[in-house]
Amino acid sequence: MENRPRVGVVVFVLRGKSVLLGQRRSSIGDSTYALPGGHLEFGESFEECAVRELKEETGLDIEKIEFLTVTNSVFLENPRPSHYVVIFLRAALADPLQEPQNLEPDKCHGWDWYDWNNLPQPLFWPLEKMVQSGFNPFPID
Ligand code: 8DG
Ligand code: MG
Ligand code: MG
Secondary structure (H helix, E strand, O other): OOOOOEEEEEEEEEEOOEEEEEEEOOOOOOOOEEOOEEEOOOOOOHHHHHHHHHHHHHOOOEEEEEEEEEEEEEEOOOOOOEEEEEEEEEEEEOOOOOOOOOOOOOOEEEEEEEEOOOOOOOEOHHHHHHHHOOOOOOOOO
């Protein structure tokens, strides 16, 4: 297969001052903490992809989905290099009491809420880069 950039859609699910992160089980960024999300499928909007990936990976229902930013990242660490354009969205829980389930345990060690001011280490490097640059996914109040 020809190697071309692919499109990812990932979501900051915001709950209070916390965000949802999971420790990856993947050739890309193995054991680092990353946002839920995945590949954009043919014909999908970013919002549709976000809703689907959240449901598949965590069982959570999200709403109030908003665009935040986009990254362009080349990953050299896996069996062969990959290149992703990644759309970063934020969202709220449809039911604030709903808790995440680890529905793809082969891809993730588990999901949890982490205070934005006390994020776990190591973060998946694209996320680490954003945090280092001062990026903040929360609305300004
Ligand atoms: P799918 O089969 O469910 O569509 O894909 P997936 O297995 O859920 O894909 P993924 O690896 O979770 O996400 C696709 C790519 O997006 C990932 O390989 C690299 C890129 N990516 C980032 N930052 C983040 C992030 O914080 N979380 C996730 N999940 N992916 C990210 O650049
Ligand atoms: Mg997925
Ligand atoms: Mg994923």
